[in-house]
Amino acid sequence: MTQFAQVVISGILVGGIYALISMGLNLILGVVRIINFAHGEFLMIAMYISFLLYSTWGLDPYVSAPIVALALFVFGWLVHRVIIQPILDTSATVKIFATLGLSITLQNFALMMWNADYRTVQTAYQTTVIRMGEVAVSVPRLIAFLVAVLISLGLFLFLKYTLTGKAIRAVAMEKRAAALAGIPVKRIYLLAFGIGSGLVGLAGSLLMPIYYVFPTVGTLFVLTAFVVVVLGGMGSMFGAFLGGLLIGLVEALAGVWISPGLKEAVYFAIFILVLLFRPSGLFSLGKGSEEVGLK
Amino acid sequence: MLKVEKANLFYGDVQALWDVSLQIGEGEIVALLGANAAGKSTTINAISGLEKLSSGKILYRNEEIQGRDPHDIVELGIVQVPEGRKLFSFMSVEENLELGAYTKRARGDFKKNLEMVYTFFPILRERKKQLAASMSGGEQQMCAIARGLMGSPKLLMIDELSLGLAPIMVQRLFAVLKKIRDAGITILLVEQNVGYSLALSNTGFVLENGRVALAGSASELLGNPYLKRAYLGM
Numbered sequence: 001m002t003q004f005a006q007v008v009i010s011g012i013l014v015g016g017i018y019a020l021i022s023m024g025l026n027l028i029l030g031v032v033r034i035i036n037f038a039h040g041e042f043l044m045i046a047m048y049i050s051f052l053l054y055s056t057w058g059l060d061p062y063v064s065a066p067i068v069a070l071a072l073f074v075f076g077w078l079v080h081r082v083i084i085q086p087i088l089d090t091s092a093t094v095k096i097f098a099t100l101g102l103s104i105t106l107q108n109f110a111l112m113m114w115n116a117d118y119r120t121v122q123t124a125y126q127t128t129v130i131r132m133g134e135v136a137v138s139v140p141r142l143i144a145f146l147v148a149v150l151i152s153l154g155l156f157l158f159l160k161y162t163l164t165g166k167a168i169r170a171v172a173m174e175k176r177a178a179a180l181a182g183i184p185v186k187r188i189y190l191l192a193f194g195i196g197s198g199l200v201g202l203a204g205s206l207l208m209p210i211y212y213v214f215p216t217v218g219t220l221f222v223l224t225a226f227v228v229v230v231l232g233g234m235g236s237m238f239g240a241f242l243g244g245l246l247i248g249l250v251e252a253l254a255g256v257w258i259s260p261g262l263k264e265a266v267y268f269a270i271f272i273l274v275l276l277f278r279p280s281g282l283f284s285l286g287k288g289s290e291e292v293g294l295k
Numbered sequence: 296m297l298k299v300e301k302a303n304l305f306y307g308d309v310q311a312l313w314d315v316s317l318q319i320g321e322g323e324i325v326a327l328l329g330a331n332a333a334g335k336s337t338t339i340n341a342i343s344g345l346e347k348l349s350s351g352k353i354l355y356r357n358e359e360i361q362g363r364d365p366h367d368i369v370e371l372g373i374v375q376v377p378e379g380r381k382l383f384s385f386m387s388v389e390e391n392l393e394l395g396a397y398t399k400r401a402r403g404d405f406k407k408n409l410e411m412v413y414t415f416f417p418i419l420r421e422r423k424k425q426l427a428a429s430m431s432g433g434e435q436q437m438c439a440i441a442r443g444l445m446g447s448p449k450l451l452m453i454d455e456l457s458l459g460l461a462p463i464m465v466q467r468l469f470a471v472l473k474k475i476r477d478a479g480i481t482i483l484l485v486e487q488n489v490g491y492s493l494a495l496s497n498t499g500f501v502l503e504n505g506r507v508a509l510a511g512s513a514s515e516l517l518g519n520p521y522l523k524r525a526y527l528g529m
Contacts, residue, residue, distance in 0.1 A: 182369035182398035
């Protein structure tokens with residue numbers, strides 16, 4: 001029983017980071033209708049920035065998290081302006097190859113700049129745990145989870161109640177009608193891409209104290225994020241959030257009771273089942289609602 | 296107020312508009328008529344900045360407006376209510392109206408415009424918390440027109456207002472159009488429903504295969520034997 005509680009808690013805590021990464025991917029997908037195959041590399045870049053701020057100025061990853069998130073916001077904004085905006089009216093193939101190409105470019109850029117070594121940061125709280133009865137909760141994981149929940153909540157409120165947030169949802173639902181209502185669609189795209197990238201930037205900062213960074217670290221996480229997005233429902237922020245927690249949980253349970261080597265196999269099996277039986281996702285409105293966009 | 300001069304437009308190799316010219320006078324209701332695929336929506340989409348002309352002019356108060364982004368054209372006061380309503384389905388009526396007033400100019404008139412649309416369409420006030428998708432077709436069309444009005448239009452272009460609605464609802468909506476005109480808003484009515492539209496309009500233009508086939512005052516057009524035969528079945 002204790003072991004079960006331990007595994008469940010660890011899984012859900014890691015799920016918070018998956019949720020942040022997936023919500024970023026899903027926001028971009030829902031609003032701009034682009035699958036950003038370089039999303040994992042955005043995470044990698046964020047982790048390197050976090051690492052460099054630590055190794056150069058000794059900035060703790062939690063302290064530098066807002067800086068990294070902002071840097072990634074600007075980076076995402078620029079990527080959208082320079083690479084995505086000119087190809088928005090082209091075919092899906094062009095869009096896929098543009099972001100896939102960006103992904104490979106960024107990986108090799110990182111390899112050139114920082115070589116293939118695994119890099120970590122050393123913090124005082126790295127191995128600190130809080131004991132709740134017999135269950136041990138890792139402090140950096142708990143912090144990552146709490147920040148992820150807070151930021152998700154902030155994002156929900158922003159999208160639901162602010163005029164800009166509503167405009168983002170409107171563009172996701174009916175792009176042309178949004179333009180005809182006077183909403184500057186191009187600017188909303190830039191903003192959505194920026195926010196989506198900022199979220200993955202924050203995820204990178206939260207990961208740094210519990211993981212290590214290397215040029216292809218993004219591919220590990222982005223695959224998970226794709227599963228989460230499909231699981232939760234394309235374009236659904238809430239779905240991505242719950243989906244993230246769920247995949248964290250499944251991964252942890254499978255890792256302990258099936259085999260650590262098979263945990264991906266387990267959630268990909270879930271992925272296939274969802275595609276077969278509920279292709280629009282667990283938390284979407286139903287068939288075809290991916291075309292409806294953000295909820 | 297608005298002039299389109301010799302507009303030509305292509306979708307790939309297919310020419311959709313051929314030297315289309317039309318004028319809309321301040322304070323008028325103008326009908327833009329024609330069958331499906333005659334080029335009506337294409338024309339107003341070009342005015343709204345959603346499509347690009349290959350040649351021709353679009354002058355609003357003697358100023359060329361081509362090349363501007365759609366939201367800048369809304370800011371000028373030219374607002375389109377798109378065909379099929381295109382509401383933000385999973386938002387409330389209130390949110391739809393709020394987004395209709397997204398431009399700077401419209402935000403300043405928010406309260407005044409909201410009062411106006413609730414006066415024109417009292418049902419929307421009752422349903423303001425309801426999701427747009429959950430309303431009847433007629434109510435959705437009201438919401439779409441109301442969203443357009445929230446943009447403080449000087450020229451309101453309504454695409455296929457009557458499409459898919461019961462005749463009684465069409466009559467009610469057309470009655471409201473008169474009130475909107477009386478409030479000082481010029482209306483371009485894009486319609487297949489020739490009889491109703493011309494009864495309400497000052498002037499009309501009939502498009503056929505992307506060309507202006509007939510133009511004139513509403514009464515002239517209603518007396519035109521060709522129009523009677525082809526569109527009114529008389």
